[in-house]
Amino acid sequence: MAKANKKTKRLIIRAVVLILLALAIIFSIVSKDKVKVLEVGDKAPDFELVDLEGNKHRLSDYEGQGVFLNFWGTWCPPCKKEMPYIEDYYKEFTDKGVHVLSVNVGEPKLKVESFRNQYDLTFPVLIDKTKDVKEAYNIQPLPTTFLIDKNGKIVKILKSEMSKEEIKSYMESIQP
Amino acid sequence: MSKIKCQCGHENPFGTVLCEACGRPLTEEAEKSQVVDMRYEGSARRSQTYNKSIIDKIWNFFSSVKVGVSIIVAVLVTSAIGTIFPQKLYAPVTSVNATDAEYLAYYEKTYSFFGTLYYKLGFYDMYNSWWFKILIGMLGTSIIIASVDRVVPLYKSLKKQRTKRHVSFMKRQRIFGEGKAADPDESLMKAEAALKEMKYNVKMEDGAILAEKNRFSRWGPYVNHTGLIIFLFGVLLRGIPGFYVDETMWIREGELRNVTGAPGYFLKSKDFKLETYTKEDANAVFGEALDRNGPIVKNFQTDVTLYKEKEGSLPGSEDLEYVKDYSIVVNKPLKFDGYNVFQMDYRLSELKSMTMQLIEKSTDKSFGEFTIELDDPKGTYELDNGAKVELLEYYADYDGIKDGEPVSKSPIPNNPAFIFKMTTPEKPKGEKSFVAIQQTLETEENAYKVKFVSADTRDISGFTIRKDKTLYILLLGGIIFMIGVIMGSYWNHRRIWIQKGADQQLLVAAHTNKNWFSLKKELNAVKDASELPAYMDRQDKESKDERQEGAES
């Protein structure tokens, strides 16, 4: 009886060790030497940037409201395409509690201003001069848009150009 | 079935070759052999006991040294194949986020058929392939299981060994001698003293001596295997986010920017330096080398200032506090908070600013010069005599005209272009002009033009940012490995058995796991001190022959 027990115990130990080792191997194949990246469901990191008029904007200022956070550059063709659509819905959704914050990634003020004037943008345009916020949000391709709900949680991360309809439905999705 | 009882009364586990206590051969094979196999003391490997379920079979598979060596050879061969052509990482494919097709094209173009095959078989990224990782994993598994299976029985049998061994054990040792002694007891006493002199642990009981030395060296292999496992474990941990940061960044002279991969930290590049050896400043002996090779780089260096975001301030607020000044040099990374910033790359002479002048075309008269800072151009430049130039548009990396408007393909000033509005007292309404490098476009014939005078450039430093929390684990693994391998290699476990036989006989046997030469030297010393019988090394037939030859001649 005791012997049988010992045998079972040994079998279980062996099975556990082998399974652990197999899991370690699988983990090494699946994992990809990566830094921690923001994901849907995470709290959006707070930041403080200055817009073209010199007003300070903090993400936390908009708590209780949805934030449509768009990262862009003047040289990027898809950014140019979606800007007018964002402008189209900006007014409408501001009243519904969705704010647009558009962050230019470190370009000269002159350039950003002329771009804004060219497209008649009225929403706040912030410049991330030290690329600090870009870093905090792990922005790789431009444009990238973060949809942030009233609790400050990231609802969706979009890493490509959006159509007019999409922009509308995304804004609706973060309406408080 | 599961225990083997020896004649001496000791119960041995199944699979034992030599009795743990007295050393009597327990298998037919051992009994027949001239010199018994002393690896693991003839103890039973644990896995030999069971061979029933699938788990046991897998276990036994990894427990085998033959399998272990096969895995080592497999890793060796695959590693070698991976060096035939450059790996993906070193392939000079231009774009940063190159697609698979670009890699294929590279291998195809450079190495033709074999390159394509190399790519198709996945050898171009050998060390990240799933099967290479499986091989390494199997190696780790084999190290763990084979060690555990051997170290426990070995420990037990070394612990249980008796001073007095069975004659059959003595006779089957590689070094063995027997003969009559004048006074066996006195010989034993003298031998004991001589052995103690040589730092042996000597046990004497019942007319038998067991002298043992450096038993700890037997644990060397298991210690070094532990080190290897710790090392592999450390490598595995790098897959967990946050344990490992590996980023690159470019920073221009004068620029202040966030450190990629290190949120909350900022670097300002003050200066990038590239120095080469000159015949004047370098040691005279280098002259010949400089003549033959041309210039040799002496130093790459970026002088930086490190800043940190103030406690409680937000990203983007630029509310920074000074941390330190540092010169990042190859081999001397900047270190802070677990991060290392390495000088890895550089680009020289990117445009920083351009100086222009406003000229009246007909007279070549200048209204003065103005300088455009390309990373922060101003809107208006006031000039002499009431003239001014307004910068209406700026394209950093001008790429032709698309859909009726000039476009820039990046924010980097590789090919700057401008739209100016030139106003003078004569032309108060102003004239517009598009100016790019080697190109000026005007909507209608202008009286004035903006002419390029000179440009200022700056250098860019390429840094790699690393944070690796696993380094200490890896180092620990390395240190343990070294301790183990030194224990096992530079010391050896030696044992000498001496016992009384029937009528005045003395039996001598000796064993070591390596370095028999030194063992024999020590044994000779004991023999001379205590009149032991002559012994024989049964694996060395030649010395015996030579000795006989010597005696004859």
Place this chain on the structure above:
Amino acid sequence: MGLANISATLLEISFIAYLVATAFFGGAVKGAKSEATYRNNKWGTIGISITIIGFLTHVGYFITRWIAGGHAPVSNMFEFTTAFGMMLVGAFILIFFLYRTPSLGLFALPIAILIIAYASMFPKEVTPLIPALQSHWLTIHVITAALGESILAISAVAGLIYLLKNIDMSKKSRQRFWIEFVMFVIMLVIGFVLSSSTFKLAGYEAEFDYIDKNDKPASITYNYPPLFGMNESVAKSPDTMKPWVELPAILNGKTLTTFVWSLFIGSILYVLLRLIVRKRLAEFVQPLAKRANSQLMDEIGYRSVLIGFPVFTLGALIFAMIWAHEAWSRFWGWDPKEVWALITWLFYAAFLHLRLSRGWEGKNSAWLAVIGFIIIMFNLIFVNFILAGLHSYAK
């Protein structure tokens, strides 16, 4: 006379000393009648004394060059290979005093001589250090790694002696073929040294412009009459031989030319020698190995792996990783040179396991030791010239 010149002279002295010492070890082996006279032969004593003198001048070369250049002389192919030869002799001296066997000297010294001769075919001037090499780890890593490799090489020498002694040369066998092949390879190295120094003495140079594998223009100087041209090469020097064929960009015509010339001269040498001695070369040198004790050679082979393996691990892997982390920001990058250090390490690990657990002794073990040396040489020669990588500064 500057330090650099003194250094060069010291190296020449040690080269000659090794040649002379080899002759004395030969005398010791020939003259020995019994085990005892073989061990304590006066020829052997003179041999080891001259070896030590040679080693001391060799160390003198190393130190004076270190002072002259301001950094450890291990930063290019000439310096590294010469240092490797020095450590090989050092390792031999150590093993000699442990085991007192002249046979080892008779084989180890000629190999050291060949290595030094090979080294001196490379540019010998003192080169300043590029930024990546400006680190005390250069000294620590390279010297430890070379030391480990040289001790491991002694095991190959012992293995070679064991094989020469124990392979039956009168019967056709695979082993007889391969040991002869080893002899042939040694002839090739001699062929390389002879041909290279002949053309160098004659001052031969042929310069070409060509297009490299990244489609960039480059130029190259041949020291041999070019048999193989580089990709789209155009001769710049007049009166040079026109290459037989032009190679695609991935192959280096200069390396191949050098190889073929060495093969050519080496083969002629081999055939000539065989015609003169009318025997297989392995059979011809066999009497020189006959005096050695097989058991002792087996043990030296094993022991030197045991001594060398930890040193090699420390130098070629652990120190290498620490330095790689300081200089290149990663401790391991699968660069060909790194991979071949790992391969060498894995190979000797397999050697130890086979020996410890599977009882591979005698001929098996000796062959493994010889193969291990081939891997080390492969790492030193081929990896630097054929498989380009971060370590290619060693060119």
